[in-house]
Amino acid sequence: MKKLINDPADVVAEALRGMDAAHPELRVDHANRIVYRADAPVQGKVGLISGGGSGHEPMHGGFVGPGMLDAACAGEVFTSPVPDQMVEATKNVDGGAGVLHIVKNYTGDVMNFEMAAELAAAETGVDVLSVVTDDDVAVQDSLYTAGRRGVGVTVLLEKIVGAAADEGRDLAAVAAVARKVNGQGRSMGMALTSCTVPAAGQPTFDLPDDQMEIGIGIHGEPGRRRVPVAPAREIAAMLVEPVLADLDFTGPDGVICFVNGMGGTPLLELYLMYNEVAALLDKAGVRIARSLVGPYITSLEMAGCSVTLLRCDDELIRLWDAPVRTPGLRWGA
Amino acid sequence: MSATLDQLTDWVRRFAAEVHEHRDELTRLDAAIGDADHGSNLDRGMTAVVAALDAEPQPSAAALFKKVGMTLVSTVGGASGPLYGTLFLRVATSAGEVTELDGPAFAKALRAGLEGVVARGKAEAGDKTMYDALSPAVDALDAALADGDPLAEALRAAAAAAAAGRDATIPLVARKGRASYLGERSAGHQDPGATSVTMLVAAAADALA
Numbered sequence: 283m284k285k286l287i288n289d290p291a292d293v294v295a296e297a298l299r300g301m302d303a304a305h306p307e308l309r310v311d312h313a314n315r316i317v318y319r320a321d322a323p324v325q326g327k328v329g330l331i332s333g334g335g336s337g338h339e340p341m342h343g344g345f346v347g348p349g350m351l352d353a354a355c356a357g358e359v360f361t362s363p364v365p366d367q368m369v370e371a372t373k374n375v376d377g378g379a380g381v382l383h384i385v386k387n388y389t390g391d392v393m394n395f396e397m398a399a400e401l402a403a404a405e406t407g408v409d410v411l412s413v414v415t416d417d418d419v420a421v422q423d424s425l426y427t428a429g430r431r432g433v434g435v436t437v438l439l440e441k442i443v444g445a446a447a448d449e450g451r452d453l454a455a456v457a458a459v460a461r462k463v464n465g466q467g468r469s470m471g472m473a474l475t476s477c478t479v480p481a482a483g484q485p486t487f488d489l490p491d492d493q494m495e496i497g498i499g500i501h502g503e504p505g506r507r508r509v510p511v512a513p514a515r516e517i518a519a520m521l522v523e524p525v526l527a528d529l530d531f532t533g534p535d536g537v538i539c540f541v542n543g544m545g546g547t548p549l550l551e552l553y554l555m556y557n558e559v560a561a562l563l564d565k566a567g568v569r570i571a572r573s574l575v576g577p578y579i580t581s582l583e584m585a586g587c588s589v590t591l592l593r594c595d596d597e598l599i600r601l602w603d604a605p606v607r608t609p610g611l612r613w614g615a
Numbered sequence: 616m617s618a619t620l621d622q623l624t625d626w627v628r629r630f631a632a633e634v635h636e637h638r639d640e641l642t643r644l645d646a647a648i649g650d651a652d653h654g655s656n657l658d659r660g661m662t663a664v665v666a667a668l669d670a671e672p673q674p675s676a677a678a679l680f681k682k683v684g685m686t687l688v689s690t691v692g693g694a695s696g697p698l699y700g701t702l703f704l705r706v707a708t709s710a711g712e713v714t715e716l717d718g719p720a721f722a723k724a725l726r727a728g729l730e731g732v733v734a735r736g737k738a739e740a741g742d743k744t745m746y747d748a749l750s751p752a753v754d755a756l757d758a759a760l761a762d763g764d765p766l767a768e769a770l771r772a773a774a775a776a777a778a779a780g781r782d783a784t785i786p787l788v789a790r791k792g793r794a795s796y797l798g799e800r801s802a803g804h805q806d807p808g809a810t811s812v813t814m815l816v817a818a819a820a821d822a823l824a
Binding site for chain 2: 335358359360361362363364365366388389393394395396420421422427428430479481482486487498501502503506511529
């Protein structure tokens with residue numbers, strides 16, 4: 283294992299120290315591993331909390347700031363944070379308008395946030411609603427699985443819902459925007475390499491040089507199928523086709539097209555992929571209204587990418603364009 | 616024969632030692648069908664449990680298992696934290712403020728723990744989870760006690776049933792948790808949660824022998 287670390291046990295704590303040092307506009311509770319915007323709680327605004335395992339940076343800590351999250355709870359690498367963290371964050375971001383928990387659909391995340399919502403209600407009396415993202419079309423949504431995983435849509439949702447909360451909407455209305463975004467977004471990802479969890483010390487799975495995984499999530503878990511490495515044009519089709527097959531994206535207001543890097547793939551290749559994806563969407567009659575290209579929801583140093591499409595309307599475009607000022611996303615502010 | 620508070624505490628400590636010794640094996644099993652953290656997460660939690668018990672011995676079975684459950688919920692994360700945490704919290708509630716558990720009380724507490732796992736994780740038989748080892752263990756414990764076996768012997772039967780249930784997860788296709796994303800590809804691998812909960816039952820058989 284070659285990594286820029288000191289001790290595998292200290293990776294998350296030391297990365298949070300670095301975030302704290304680099305971003306004076308954030309406040310980090312190191313004991314509880316919570317990243318706050320420094321001016322939290324914002325009075326009268328719905329508080330937005332997310333959280334999850336570490337290793338997906340900039341998500342979620344990098345999305346804390348005006349226009350996006352009020353706090354993010356960091357777990358160990360690829361491990362959900364614990365309820366105590368979410369309860370503490372809930373108390374500290376409540377500005378009197380309640381708190382929305384944004385949860386990715388993984389068994390551990392859902393269970394820990396469920397316990398947190400129960401405890402927060404009992405201990406603090408803060409109004410808490412939860413929204414679960416589950417946009418990954420690689421997973422068959424059936425009674426026989428844990429359901430679709432929350433992946434790329436989570437990034438778009440945190441931005442859009444952050445803008446909705448900034449407009450002063452109440453908790454129910456903010457949660458409704460969140461559910462709408464999740465319902466209108468779909469993703470599909472692939473990996474060229476595995477990744478190494480620091481505490482494990484070796485790659486999570488073996489992937490021969492001439493093979494790739496299609497339908498991966500964001501935890502170094504193997505995907506739905508393993509196929510020979512192909513040109514980018516063919517890979518783009520393998521990602522875009524199942525997304526388009528799952529939901530109609532041909533509406534007049536178009537889509538936000540998000541080509542995400544998994545952590546180990548350079549922007550050069552991501553833009554090359556975006557070019558292929560855009561050509562496929564054009565052919566399918568899908569209009570791109572906005573785009574996002576880069577590593578925003580990653581899986582440590584995994585090489586690969588995912589494609590997320592979000593069906594838009596005027597409201598979502600306006601909320602997407604609203605100012606945001608976080609370490610990971612920043613425009614108009 | 617009843618289980619004393621010292622023996623119940625010893626059960627927890629033996630489980631922690633087993634998890635620590637086999638942490639790499641648990642993580643390896645998890646890497647095959649999950650996300651390669653079961654051993655390190657559970658070890659972190661049980662190490663914290665042992666530290667908490669060292670710092671402050673608990674006065675009753677309820678206090679002991681509540682401390683274990685709350686510590687696991689607060690330190691483990693992932694799915695294992697809520698599942699093992701809920702297991703021990705339900706054991707605590709069932710056991711009550713006593714310093715000894717007889718066979719039927721112990722069996723009742725373990726069944727309450729199993730029911731907590733089901734309530735939290737919604738798992739059923741054959742989903743390839745910890746349920747597939749814990750459920751037959753609880754059934755075997757009840758059956759052996761009903762046959763008049765002493766608790767120590769009944770726990771040995773429970774441990775054997777857990778191990779058989781664990782081994783029987785190998786051909787199963789996972790329907791819960793991260794392994795379920797693999798579909799058919801999850802078959803052929805032993806479930807890490809079933810493996811760790813088998814250690815829990817075996818530790819009880821050793822501690823209460």
